[in-house]
Amino acid sequence: xxxxxxxxxxxxxxxxxxxxxxxxxxxxxxxxxxxxxxxxxxxxxxxxxxxxxxxxxxxxxxxxxxxxxxxxxxxxxxxxxxxxxxxxxxxxxxxxxxxxxxxxxxxxxxxxxxxxxxxxxxxxxxxxxxxxxxxxxxxxxxxxxxxxxxxxxxxxxxxxxxxxxxxxxxxxxxxxxxxxxxxxxxxxxxxxxxxxxxxxxxxxxxxxxxxxxxxxxxxxxxxxxxxxxxxxxxxxxxxxxxxxxxxxxxxxxxxxxxxxxxxxxxx
Numbered sequence: 001x002x003x004x005x006x007x008x009x010x011x012x013x014x015x016x017x018x019x020x021x022x023x024x025x026x027x028x029x030x031x032x033x034x035x036x037x038x039x040x041x042x043x044x045x046x047x048x049x050x051x052x053x054x055x056x057x058x059x060x061x062x063x064x065x066x067x068x069x070x071x072x073x074x075x076x077x078x079x080x081x082x083x084x085x086x087x088x089x090x091x092x093x094x095x096x097x098x099x100x101x102x103x104x105x106x107x108x109x110x111x112x113x114x115x116x117x118x119x120x121x122x123x124x125x126x127x128x129x130x131x132x133x134x135x136x137x138x139x140x141x142x143x144x145x146x147x148x149x150x151x152x153x154x155x156x157x158x159x160x161x162x163x164x165x166x167x168x169x170x171x172x173x174x175x176x177x178x179x180x181x182x183x184x185x186x187x188x189x190x191x192x193x194x195x196x197x198x199x200x201x202x203x204x205x206x207x208x209x210x211x212x213x214x215x216x217x218x219x220x221x222x223x224x225x226x227x228x229x230x231x232x233x234x235x236x237x238x239x240x241x242x243x244x245x246x247x248x249x250x251x252x253x254x255x256x257x258x259x260x261x262x263x264x265x266x267x
Contacts (some may be wrong), residue, residue, distance in 0.1 A: 001043025001247035004228050006072070007180030009129035009153040011101055013072050015222045016247040017046030018240075019184065019233035025054030026235075029062040035240045036063040040071070042244025048156075048182065048231045050076040050106050051088045061095035068097055074182070076106035076133065077114045085114050093126055104131040104156060108139060108146075115151060129153045135184065137165035144173055154228075156182040159221050161264035162192060175226045183230040186221045187214060197263045208256065209249040213263075215242055220260045223252040 002015040018039050024032050047064070049057045057075055064071065075092050079085035092100055103118050105111040111132060121127040131154030134143055143155060147170075155174055157166045163185065174181050187193050196202075196213030205216055214232075221230045232243050252260065 001045075001244065003045070005180075006102070006129070006228050007153050007174075008178040009102065009180055011072050011129060011180070013046040013180075013229050014044050014247055015229055016044060016218065016243055017048060017182070017229045017231040018044050019231035020047070020049040020056040020060050021053050021233050023233045023235035024049065024056035024059045024063075026059060027055070029059045032059060032235055033063050034237050035235060036060075038237055038240045039244055040067060042241065043247055044244060045070070046072045046074065046229050046231070048074045050078055051092075052076070052078045052106055057092055058095050072101040074102035074104060074131070075100055076104045077118070078106035078109055079114070080110050082110075082113050082117070085110065086117065089117070089121070099126055099128065101128045102131055102154060103127045103129075104133050104154070107134050107136075108132060108142060111146065119151070129180075131155060131180070131182070133157070133182075133184070137163070140165060140168075140170045144170055147173055147177055147179065150177075152179070154180040154182060156184055156231075158185040159183045159224075159227065160186050160188050160192060160217060161220060161261040162188050171224070171226045180228040181226055183221045183227055186218050186230045186232055188217075192217055192264055197266070201263060204256065204259065207250075208252060210246065212242060214239070215246050215249070216260050217264070218243060218246040219249055219252055220257055222246070223257055 006013050049060050077085045105114050118130045132152050133156035193214045
């Protein structure tokens with residue numbers, strides 16, 4: 001599995017990570033244990049969660065178990081008030097052994113409140129790096145203003161052939177500032193893979209060590225050198241294994257990325 005430095009945070013992460021939205025919000029960690037085991041065996045070293053995802057934060061911690069120290073855990077604070085946010089952070093630190101590698105402000109919610117507290121925790125060593133996230137391109141200018149302030153080390157944004165607004169300003173800014181870039185929605189929340197191109201149009205993928213349309217979309221994102229890690233979420237073992245294979249594939253050149261983008265526009 002290819003690894004990359006997560007910007008200037010000092011964290012080294014696998015180019016394909018693991019998201020937990022919708023998939024890890026389960027009552028029994030045993031339901032996702034095979035997926036966690038498979039991606040760890042496949043070289044994944046970056047896991048992302050949030051209190052917004054129901055039980056996912058704790059389920060992830062339980063499924064990692066003693067292997068938590070071998071991976072980079074990213075989670076988020078998602079609260080409109082300081083008290084609620086601090087309680088979320090307290091729980092996460094307890095679940096993850098007293099340290100969260102990357103703490104992000106989810107969707108910029110009350111970021112002015114939470115960022116100073118995360119900075120305090122970073123100074124104490126309970127948080128290793130700080131980031132911000134948002135799913136909406138309408139908020140990218142606000143994200144850029146925070147990035148310009150120099151207080152965060154990562155951004156998490158949607159990026160796929162159907163959602164490329166981040167290319168207009170935020171990706172170049174992140175690259176210029178040395179930020180790590182985490183890609184959410186690499187498959188367009190599943191919308192881009194519900195109806196893939198016919199097999200004959202995907203034959204070129206073999207030259208890159210890939211087989212499927214989903215793999216092509218994942219590779220499209222991480223073939224942008226400004227991207228650090230992509231975090232597809234799945235609760236299905238075959239999909240988890242296929243995702244890991246992208247981490248060992250050859251990255252697309254510009255022509256191949258254009259070809260994938262053209263195929264996506266026809267979906």
